[in-house]
Each structure stands twice: as C-alpha cells, then as structure tokens.
Amino acid sequence: MGTLGELVHDDAVALDVTVDGWEDAVRHAGRLLERVEVAGAAYTQSMIDSVHEKGPYIVIAPGFAFAHARPSEAVLRTGMSWVRLAEPVEFGHDRNDPVTLVVALAAKDADAHQAAMAELATVIADPERKAALDAAATPDEVLELLRGGGDEAAPEPQPERARQRRRGSTRNHILTVCGNGVGTSLFLKNTLEKVLDQWGWGPYITVEATDTVSARGKAKEADLIMTSAEIGRALGDLGVPMRIIDDFTSTKEIDAALRASYDV
Known part of the structure; x- marks a missing residue:
C-alpha cells in the first residue's frame, strides 16, 4: 500500500488555481491525474x-472535497492529485461549503490506498499541518509537508465497563457508506477507528467501508451506519440506526454520534 506522499505525484499538485465552479475544480484535479498517467x-x-448523481457528498470536511469514482478500466494505477483553489467555490453542501482544497483519488481497488487515506485524514484534521499546507508557496513545499508524517497522541481508553457493554450487547459491526465504497467511506472509517481506539473499543468492533448498493444487503449485520446526509437520503430506512456525519475529519463529532448510539 502506498503512503500519502507516494500516491501524490510531484506533477499532480497545483496551487492557487482559478476555476469556474465546482465542476471545473474537479475537472482540474482529474486532469492532473491524467497528466501523470494515473487515470484517463x-x-x-x-x-x-458522481457528484451530479449523488450530490455533494464528497465535501467531507469544511473547505475540503475528496473527489473520486468507482475503480474502472480508466484507472491505470492508484494515485492522488492535490488542487488548492485561488478562490473558494460552492459545491452545494449545507455545512462544509465553500471549498478551497480538492484532492482527487483514482484507485485500482478498495485496498490499495488505505494507508494513504489514514494519513490524509490525519493531515486534514490537524489544524497546524492544514494551515501549513494552506500557506505553502510551491508544490514542493506541499509534498514535503505530506511526506513529513506526524505523531499522534496515544489513545486514552474508556472505562472497562464501557468495553464490557460494547462486547455484550451488540453485533460489533459498523458500516461507513459512500457512493463508491473506496473514497469517502474509507475516510470516515479511518476517523471512526481512531475514536474507537481512543475509547479502547478497537479490538471489539469492526468497521467496514462500503457503497450504497452493498450497504443495503449488509445493514442487517450492523449495529449502526455512518454516512453523509446525501448518501443517507439515498439509502433510506434500512432498519438499523443511521448517524449523519458532516465533518469526516472530526473525532469530536464522531465521538458524540457513538455516544448517542451506544448510550455511553
């Protein structure tokens, strides 16, 4: 699996790009993938x-859109592009507009980029690193920051009684859902797993990233579904609790959703 620094090619970073709306922003990110022969x-x-069909579900954090589509023959290898916009654009998201950063992912399969996804989630959620990326003057500075890594605080487990409650009363399974199952759902999965580790519940629960079609068949085996508002509306009532997450990088928001779902 490639790391974030490995998957963002040197020639796939563009800064202070002027675009004419969200579609042009995504197209620019896609053309960078084309330029470095990641995708056609x-x-x-x-x-x-995908955005026209499903709505602005790719806007997964304030100011941040994660563009992607299903793996296909048009994907030549797994890679990412990074586009910082000169002026913010509206995607139509209720909470996270306007967008200033578009990262595009092309994946050969659902497993090839999970390590990079975890890194990207950490970067976007870290105010200092995100501010440094916003201020970077050149693509080389962006790449240096992406490849620099970062240390995370050690988890602080919750009390043993909470872990026992989690083991004894549920199916130990949560679904994170997006339109394609390889992009935003993995992003949400990474942040959710971080919270579960902080609680000390990581060993007792599995989190599965999936798409809308698969989620309908898998819902009965899950305690909970986490997704965006757009995907939640598309899924409808699947017979299990659903929590809508606005900021896929926010451990605080996901922590609150878990507490409400498991009565912690």
Whole structure:
C-alpha cells in the first residue's frame, strides 16, 4: 500500500488555481491525474458524474472535497492529485461549503490506498499541518509537508465497563457508506477507528467501508451506519440506526454520534 506522499505525484499538485465552479475544480484535479498517467479522461468525467448523481457528498470536511469514482478500466494505477483553489467555490453542501482544497483519488481497488487515506485524514484534521499546507508557496513545499508524517497522541481508553457493554450487547459491526465504497467511506472509517481506539473499543468492533448498493444487503449485520446526509437520503430506512456525519475529519463529532448510539 502506498503512503500519502507516494500516491501524490510531484506533477499532480497545483496551487492557487482559478476555476469556474465546482465542476471545473474537479475537472482540474482529474486532469492532473491524467497528466501523470494515473487515470484517463473517462475517470475524470466519472468523478463529475458522481457528484451530479449523488450530490455533494464528497465535501467531507469544511473547505475540503475528496473527489473520486468507482475503480474502472480508466484507472491505470492508484494515485492522488492535490488542487488548492485561488478562490473558494460552492459545491452545494449545507455545512462544509465553500471549498478551497480538492484532492482527487483514482484507485485500482478498495485496498490499495488505505494507508494513504489514514494519513490524509490525519493531515486534514490537524489544524497546524492544514494551515501549513494552506500557506505553502510551491508544490514542493506541499509534498514535503505530506511526506513529513506526524505523531499522534496515544489513545486514552474508556472505562472497562464501557468495553464490557460494547462486547455484550451488540453485533460489533459498523458500516461507513459512500457512493463508491473506496473514497469517502474509507475516510470516515479511518476517523471512526481512531475514536474507537481512543475509547479502547478497537479490538471489539469492526468497521467496514462500503457503497450504497452493498450497504443495503449488509445493514442487517450492523449495529449502526455512518454516512453523509446525501448518501443517507439515498439509502433510506434500512432498519438499523443511521448517524449523519458532516465533518469526516472530526473525532469530536464522531465521538458524540457513538455516544448517542451506544448510550455511553
């Protein structure tokens, strides 16, 4: 699995780009993937089509859009591009607009980029690193920051009684859902697993990232579904609790959703 620094090619970073709306922003990110031979033009169009079909579910944190589509023959290898906009644009998201950063992912399969996803989630959620990336003057500075890594605080487990409650009363399974099962759902999965580790529940629960079609068949085996508002509306009532998450990088928001779901 590639790391974030390995998957963002040196020639796939563009800063202070002027665009004409969200579609042009996604197209620019896709063209960078095309330029470094990560994906073809058909993949760029599929990223745009996905937003037209499902809404702005790719805007997963304030100011941040994570563009992607399903793996296809148009994907030549797994890679990412990074586009910082000169002026923010509206995607139509209720909470997270306007967007200033678009990161595009093309994945050969659902497993090839999980380590990079975890790193990206950490970067976007870290105010200092995010501010440094926003202030970077050159693509080389961006890449240096992405490849620099970062230390995370050690988990602080919750009391043993909470772990016992978690083991004894549930199916030990949570679904994170997006339109394609390889992008935003993995992003949410990484942040959720971070919270579970902080609680000390990591060993007792599994988190599965999946798409809307698969989620309908898997819902009965889950305690809980976490997803965006757009995907939640598409899924409808699947017979299990659903929590809508606005900021996929926010451990605080996910912590609160878990507490409400498991009565902690």
